[in-house]
Amino acid sequence: MSQNVARSPTLRRRFHHRVSVLRRCILRVLHRFLLCSGRKITNATYSLLPPDATLPSPPAPVASDAEPGREEVQATSLPGFHTHELDSDLVSLKISLLGDCQIGKTSFLVKYVGDEKEKQGEQRKGLNQMDKTLVVRGARISYCIWEVQGDRKSEEQIPMACTDSVAILIMFDLTSRCTLNSVLGWYKEARKWNQTAIPVLIGTKFDDFIQLPIDLQWTIASQARTYAKALNATLFFSSATYNINVNKIFKFITAKLFDLPWTVERNLTVGEPIIDF
DSSP: OHHHHHHOHHHHHHHHHHHHHHHHHHHHHHHHHHHHHTOOOOSOOOOOOOTTOOOOOOOOOOOTTOOTTOOOOOGGGSTTOEEETTEEEEEEEEEEEEEOTTSSHHHHHHHHHOHHHHHTOEEETTEEEEEEEEEETTEEEEEEEEEEOOSTGGGGGHHHHHTTOSEEEEEEETTOHHHHHTHHHHHHHHHTTOSSSEEEEEEEOHHHHTTSOHHHHHHHHHHHHHHHHHHTOEEEEOBTTTTBSHHHHHHHHHHHHTTOOOOOOOBOOTTSOOEEO
């Protein structure tokens, strides 16, 4: 009798099937036991969702001053975005800030993140890091801004500051043409480590710039526009003291990253804060 059972293909398949089912049950019980005990499970397999299961849609971040009816874009569809380890709903965007010393980079950054945020910034050798979190319709976007201080010693921090950035802000002092001439070098160094980040050229201290003779203003503005075109970058004239175009620059970056409508018009009038793109 036992020989007939062993030789029967049908009974043999049933026997192996039952053993396989029993084995899977034992493995599931063991898996749950390890989870409850807090042990780390190695070589774990992914669980399949049932066919009728649906994944929750991630929140769609938009600009803080977005107009009603603007198209919403999921942040998780963009490369270079990271979720904070302790905050699963916080999307972090890294932005690099480059330029010579004493041109107003830190003042620009403090104006954007706020004094209280500046006190919480992280200081490193040659680097200054600050965060700004936006809360829009329940979605949270964090700009993590890495400022390279600008001296020769801090140039070695460019790889760390630029790698994985979604935007690179290159700044110069509108009242100092030598700092404007330096932007090409900063751009070249940044592109060695990041080929995809959005380039933005920013002239600082516009409040001092408008005190210069009008012919000198025209010369500097023309040169800045030429450099911006060469770098394929959007050009902004700004002032941290009077908060001119500071927030607007980051709104522009958000619009570019999430493919939102950009309603600001070009302003090429000498004597006014230029926006050229």
